Amino acid sequence: MNPDPELDDLKKAIDESISRMATKEVIVRPETIKRFCAIIHETNPVYFDLEEARKAGFEKIPLPESYLLTLITPLSHELFTTGIGHLFGSVIRGIVHTSSEVEFCGPLYCDTPYGLKLECSGLVRKRGKMGEYLVGTFPHKVFDARNGLIAIDSHVFFLRTA
Amino acid sequence: MSCAMAFDDIREQGEIPPLEIDFSPERNQDYCQFVDEINPLHFDQEYARSLGYEDIVVAGIFTASLFPKVITDWMGMQARIEKMQVKFESPAYLNETVTYRGRMTRKAIEEGVKRLECEVWSENADGERLALAAITLRFLEEE
Numbered sequence: 001m002n003p004d005p006e007l008d009d010l011k012k013a014i015d016e017s018i019s020r021m022a023t024k025e026v027i028v029r030p031e032t033i034k035r036f037c038a039i040i041h042e043t044n045p046v047y048f049d050l051e052e053a054r055k056a057g058f059e060k061i062p063l064p065e066s067y068l069l070t071l072i073t074p075l076s077h078e079l080f081t082t083g084i085g086h087l088f089g090s091v092i093r094g095i096v097h098t099s100s101e102v103e104f105c106g107p108l109y110c111d112t113p114y115g116l117k118l119e120c121s122g123l124v125r126k127r128g129k130m131g132e133y134l135v136g137t138f139p140h141k142v143f144d145a146r147n148g149l150i151a152i153d154s155h156v157f158f159l160r161t162a
Numbered sequence: 163m164s165c166a167m168a169f170d171d172i173r174e175q176g177e178i179p180p181l182e183i184d185f186s187p188e189r190n191q192d193y194c195q196f197v198d199e200i201n202p203l204h205f206d207q208e209y210a211r212s213l214g215y216e217d218i219v220v221a222g223i224f225t226a227s228l229f230p231k232v233i234t235d236w237m238g239m240q241a242r243i244e245k246m247q248v249k250f251e252s253p254a255y256l257n258e259t260v261t262y263r264g265r266m267t268r269k270a271i272e273e274g275v276k277r278l279e280c281e282v283w284s285e286n287a288d289g290e291r292l293a294l295a296a297i298t299l300r301f302l303e304e305e
Contacts, residue, residue, distance in 0.1 A: 039189060070196070100222070
């Protein structure tokens, strides 16, 4: 394998940043879900009305499955700002989200505490039609209060190099 | 809103009703504010062009959020998403109207669990495919 100090340095910086990031505690309130649903034109009463939610078999008002990608966003925002934000311009020129793999282990609910944790499971160099970039895979995990895994969303980002 | 369906009545290769959404500047701004967007690709036209894009690119997490909605609009609460794999193929640009289409590709009963597999994709007004999602659903027992 050819040595790639730029790649190795960036992976080290990402790993160090992630190791400094504490598990982020979140509780999603119904007002937040109302705002999100307004943006995506979601009108299903299950997401607004406890009685409707119970009729549909939920113990509380569920979060729309659509909301998972938004829920976990603060993790990558933190990585790309306070984490490795200092590398923008000198090492990284831009970030493009290219794929996501989502898995639900159960429903997510409003007014319920969750822990969010970010990992980096790989960083490789690739070349494509838009030039050279690094491809990073970032599992974002959602845990319940008993530390049980509730959902995972692995984002793949292209990091365009400067 | 969907109506109740019986598992046996769901047809393999059957179409899922399409969903159309206009990624207007107002809607994009609402979402960017909602998530405190940090990536200028999603709100700064000059920056987007410096990376080789035609215009502001609507965030993948935003466009992908509509895939589960296509499913819940169709199935209601009769099914829960277990897995979803989304691959972004071309950017969705600001001001584009994007149509989400899909079809049910497989249904099976595995160890007593009823599952559906669907393929859902988004396309722009020119019919260009922007993203493709493979979604696995767990069908809940009818009452």
